[in-house]
Amino acid sequence: MVGGYTMKTHLILAPNFDIESLLIKNIKKLIKGSCTHTKLYITLDNITKEEASAVLSYLDTLGTYEISLDENYYTVEELLNFEYFYCDGQRKPDVGINFVNFEFVENGNTSFDYTKFCPKCKKGLLQIKPFTVKGLSPKYESKKFVTPFWTYWVVSAYFKDKLIEQSITGVDFWELFNSKGQASKTNFQMKPKYVLQNVLSLKDVKYEKDCPMCDNMRVGLKGEILKLQKESRDKLLDFNELGEHISKLNGMYIISKKLLQLFIDENILPHKDIVVYPVEFV
Numbered sequence: 001m002v003g004g005y006t007m008k009t010h011l012i013l014a015p016n017f018d019i020e021s022l023l024i025k026n027i028k029k030l031i032k033g034s035c036t037h038t039k040l041y042i043t044l045d046n047i048t049k050e051e052a053s054a055v056l057s058y059l060d061t062l063g064t065y066e067i068s069l070d071e072n073y074y075t076v077e078e079l080l081n082f083e084y085f086y087c088d089g090q091r092k093p094d095v096g097i098n099f100v101n102f103e104f105v106e107n108g109n110t111s112f113d114y115t116k117f118c119p120k121c122k123k124g125l126l127q128i129k130p131f132t133v134k135g136l137s138p139k140y141e142s143k144k145f146v147t148p149f150w151t152y153w154v155v156s157a158y159f160k161d162k163l164i165e166q167s168i169t170g171v172d173f174w175e176l177f178n179s180k181g182q183a184s185k186t187n188f189q190m191k192p193k194y195v196l197q198n199v200l201s202l203k204d205v206k207y208e209k210d211c212p213m214c215d216n217m218r219v220g221l222k223g224e225i226l227k228l229q230k231e232s233r234d235k236l237l238d239f240n241e242l243g244e245h246i247s248k249l250n251g252m253y254i255i256s257k258k259l260l261q262l263f264i265d266e267n268i269l270p271h272k273d274i275v276v277y278p279v280e281f282v
Helices: 021-030 049-060 138-142 157-165 230-235 257-265
Strands: 008-015 034-037 042-047 065-073 084-090 153-156 171-177 183-192 205-208 218-221 226-228 239-242 252-256 274-281
Touching: 008 049, 021 034, 021 042, 021 049, 042 049, 049 065, 084 257, 138 153, 138 183, 153 157, 157 183, 183 239, 226 230, 226 252, 230 274, 252 257
Parallel strands: 226 274
Antiparallel strands: 008 042, 008 065, 034 042, 084 252, 084 274, 153 183, 171 183, 205 218, 239 252
């Protein structure tokens, strides 16, 4: 239990013994959530930590196994008790769309400013112009929200109109171009208007300098809640980017309950479709 909330657990297990029907039947007796399996893996979802412990104890009596994924998450109902959220995009990022002419080398793509780029750790890129991409086929017209190359947010024209209709603040929509210089009429990049600096509660995140050549910092979550300085609350819009970066390309996106509710209304669901963690102010 975190902050008074009973979180759910998502487990993917790889037993070093045969996954037989009796095994699955016995596991299902121990949980109320879902249990699916392949020849190599057992996937458990929407279970409590106590149920997860019971399953692991049972497997211990049968042999050895590896835990491929052990994730705790908030249910939608619990999330909606918070006002803001760290959203990491799609649970499984879309790999069908990609950059044209992009490599992690200095000045490798004209869409980026390389002033703070480090050739060793590959961090420090800043997008300054719309992207030229490949793979943006007609099928994406019906995909409301995707996060290609693990990072940037791409929305359909339909979802763009929904965001405007709901007066979601903090959003710009940038065009996406193909290699012929033609702008897409069906999909757009959802771009934060502003980047907020120095609003993380540094004692509550994994914050470290991991490159001997540059000052770009590596930031990660510590636990299941992202903590921001309480003074930052009044600066937040519905869609925000934090200057402290988690990986090579993407910023940390903070969304409001209003925007999260729009995702939910459009059947883009936390945990199932997008990765969402609550924000607390300290």
